[in-house]
Amino acid sequence: MEVERVQAIATLSRSVDTIPLEYIRSEKEQPAITTFQGSVLEVPAIDINESNETSLVESIKKASEEWGLFQVVNHGIPIEVISHLQRVGKEFFELPIEEKEEYAKPEGSKDVEGYGTKLQKEVEGKKGWVDHLFHRIWPPSAINYKFWPKNPTSYKEANEEYCKCLRGVAEKIFRCMSLGLGLEGPELMEAAGGDSLEYLLKINYYPPCPRPDLALGVVAHTDMSTLTILVPNEVPGLQVFRDGLWYDVKYIPNALIVHVGDQLEIMSNGKYKAVLHRTTVNKEKVRMSWPVFLEPPAEHVLGPHPKIVDDRNPAKYKTKKYGDYMYCKLNKLPQ
Template structure:
């Protein structure tokens, strides 16, 4: 991919129009399809609530209805999140030739690296976004080829964030497991246990002259088990609920939790993978830092056997996670 095809480069020369491949069909244009009523507020969970039963009920309900919720009082220090955001922003502000060093290799089957295109898009449409992907946990899965050396504190900031995430991940998976009527550790085991892979993506959405016509990332569900997302303060994430697209309101220092496809599968559909998309801003750069918590590639994932019965038969196929990913990225029916 040439540097001219990077969205950041297109944004720097665009004035009042955008190339036609970024214009979404009318059924997807945010200017026509965003629901402005504030009635559909995304649930906000206080993670410091000492009453586990109440916490389990709240998270299970949010995961069943929305597939999305925000977590406050999660014990990750605000300075750790600020540092993660700072080094990510500084990387995207580097000259193009420095970013190019981390480009996704041609023909690579991995998502890791600096790039623009990810999954196949129908009708040749493109998202208004550049990204950097790399794994941050476990250490055996990390390929430092894709970790920027500049800014100099990039690696330290990402390692620190990964370290602080473990507590949030364990508590989320325990709570969701209890909400299914399972033992506290059973859901985590079903999606990979200690081999769960933390795959970080930095999304960079530069200013767009026609935010009413374009999308940063089109509507999708995440193929992960869970996604834990840190946004910047520029509005952009939208969730689909009751036939409408709602803005997910920015809350300083909150973590946005997405239920992904694998948790929907393991829960046999009790928890819903959230359909979501990203909008863009005319004047400001939006950024986000999702960490996709993914089963190891060879792990076989299917509905957990314990809640299954004649009244609740399996609704999903059981398959290796790597096969699931291949089908999803190539738009092959699962």
């Protein structure tokens, strides 16, 4: 049961130098073996308040093509808004397990919303060293407040405040990515769902792990979303696969981390690259992150944007409903 899994992690995080076999990754995944030692990866850091739009578009285009990942600085979201989001999220995960379980994903639900949900099928029964909470924060029509914690009492206020600020940042990034493909500014976001685009928040909570050399928080994956915009805490853990190796990503205080997701790779017909990434855990400290996945509604149809495909540049990806794409990916079926 999910409760048993969460309780096990909480108990095991206090153990000394031992974790059960189901948390030990194979040698081809173990961080101690597969992480490049000696340097962290300085992914592009982009000042989104750059006054020269042509320069900003080029920076985001290049990062999306070559990295699939960049960090946004000078984004305009007040530090106190991000700190409030982090504080209430941390306070929720420090509650007793029984109180957190009140927000658990309902039995048999096909959606991801809820506490402690397990997203992907794992190979060979392995588990990630992580607990999490999913709920949508935008648009209002997609929000189900029963998955929003009532304790701490300012949880709702903090999330709404952050979402209000985040939407402006997301729209600016989409505009630049659209222009980078030779499209009009609004066209890429419209193709992704426009006003119906859903902002799905996930809070990842990684307790201290006695053997961080053997375990992973989240296994290697690309995000299904269009964009993912993430707030980390100060404990490093994000790794990116590049040139055949796993690299730690340098933490930049107050920056937002932006991932290109599968749907942007599809819509750009492969020009923008979805980034393969994973997360490691820490022996002494709690690591947390707050990714927001910008997802089309399940019935929304996506494919390579018709304005960037022709006889010389044929479509490299199928056009399909986002819900069908999700089903295939989560169940490891061919697309």
